[in-house]
Amino acid sequence: MNAEPRVPEPIAVIGLSCRTAGADDADTLWQLLRGERRLIAPVPKQRIPSLDSGPVDAGPLQAALLDDAAGFDAAFFGVSRRMAAWMDPHQRVLLELTWHALENAGIAPERLRGAPVAVFAAAPMADYRERMIQADLVDSAAFPGTLITFTPNRISYQFDWTGPSYAVDSACSSGLSVLAPAVQGLRGGEFDLAAVMAANITCNGFYTSSAYQAGALSPTGGSIPFSSRRDGYVRGEGGACLLLKRLADAQRDGDPVHAVIRGVGVAHNGRAGGLTGSDAPAQTRLFLRTARAAGVPLSSVGYVEAHGTGTGGDLAEAAAVTDALRTALEQPGAQVAGPEGKLWIGSVKSNIGHLECAAGLLGVVKAVLVLRHGLIPPIAGLTEADPDLSFGDAPVALADRPVTWPRDAVVRRIGVNSFGVGGALAHAIIEDAPEATPRTPAPTRSGPLAVPLSGMNRVGLAALATRLSQTLRGPQPPVLASLAWTTQTGRAALRERCVLVAADLGELAQALAAVAAGQAHVRVATEDLRGALGLLPTPMTHTAGDWLDGLSVDWAKHWPHPQPRCPDLPGYPFQRRAHWFDAHGPQPRTRTDVPRAGTH
Missing domain, CATH: 3.30.70.3290 (Alpha-Beta Plaits)
Structure with a gap:
């Protein structure tokens, strides 16, 4: 007699933080989503050095940028001004986001000193290092300041955490791929707490110029995912950090539980879809496999936070969602779990641009907010769907209006999807946090x-x-x-x-x-x-x-x-000041000041 398959242990999101264009926290981000705001504007001159012109007849490049990408509260973290100036801004942003995620979880950082907390970070681009090379400037502080390995390692060092600490690079799916080792390690008992993070900051023009010339970026800045105005993606800046813990442990310890991760799947297109494209059948297989491994029917997913970049990949992604749902509905008793009997599709990129390596993690943050507020916000700016897009008779719909989705007896589930330019795929299934069960009754406090x-x-x-x-x-x-x-x-x-x-x-x-x-x-x-x-x-x-x-x-x-x-x-109000090596930093040292190998 075959035993019932074991349902994988649920993983709780006990703390979260985010920062995007127009938002310094999750509450503000939700206001942007609810208000259907698009934080996309022309890129100011000198904001991205060495930016070449784009395609012929293209207008000024537009993006969703942070107001203060150079800002950092170095004194708060005990970082010298010199080190801050030569430190990649991705490290600076993630230090602040990690602090705010701990505050959001109600965890005083000193409680975790020396603890085997794991850190998994999406590997960012090396814009800041490229900017230094272009300026022909160097400083010994740039040694730890620009190596990609210090994206997670700086966090582990700052907070004195001793668990695994490494970066994951799968291009634009990195922000979702980083969930996989965290969830796997928590379920395997390798560590009890994981910090998963990603940030994307643009500070040099090499990648932007090449992507613009290749036609990957929107020449108008008005591109809307899944719409007739789809003409390339719009870059965005920001980041997010999640603190993850086994659900049973979080409930035992009285941690806040924002949502639950039921499963994470990763895969690759193989040769299908080409070197830089995406393949619908490969995504369909990943959707179904992720749900099966999570022990939940895929038909129980009522909303998909899509990768939705505003490129040709939108059509493949929509086809994958549709085909996966059709397959899921072939099971006896299966029915669509989304509001109004449909599976809805949306994309946060219409609001804050494409955060590339951090995009998937921002998708998870949005999923948590959708569950929290019981509302699927519309794809900002969507007035007319792409004429090449077709769901046939499948109960799938684009979120072209606010759709209420209140919590009831049925657990709500969201699929978050992401794929990278090299063909790497990632998918996660997020669901409602369990209804809070009263712990030992709190005493009545009559005094102050x-x-x-x-x-x-x-x-x-x-x-x-x-x-x-x-x-x-x-x-x-x-x-x-x-x-x-x-x-x-x-x-x-x-x-x-x-x-x-x-x-x-x-x-x-x-x-x-x-x-x-x-x-x-x-x-x-x-x-x-x-x-x-x-x-x-x-x-x-x-x-x-x-x-x-x-x-x-x-x-x-x-x-x-x-x-x-x-x-x-509210999180701590950092007092940021500009730290940019070629504008506000000290004079560079000579190359002989670089530490000898083996001293780091």
């Missing part, structure tokens, strides 16, 4: 609570207080007890500190306003003014005082039962 806040300096502390005030005024303000628990146990203790004492959100809002304005307040305790601590129960008064003195304290001892963590508290 301590809410510790800290920053690298007074400016950072004030900016953090301002952000938290905005969160309290939002449509779903946090519960005070969970907020206090998260700030006590899930945030780093930085140099500039204060403790806010509040019995409700109204009192907390008043105290935050005072901190934001740099003013004293009866409910704000600082190193010099500690009267507010007298409002706390005596044991917590001592703990809060020790914390203000810079000591390591155990806040958890004051809580009979842990509280749910607040995953959506």
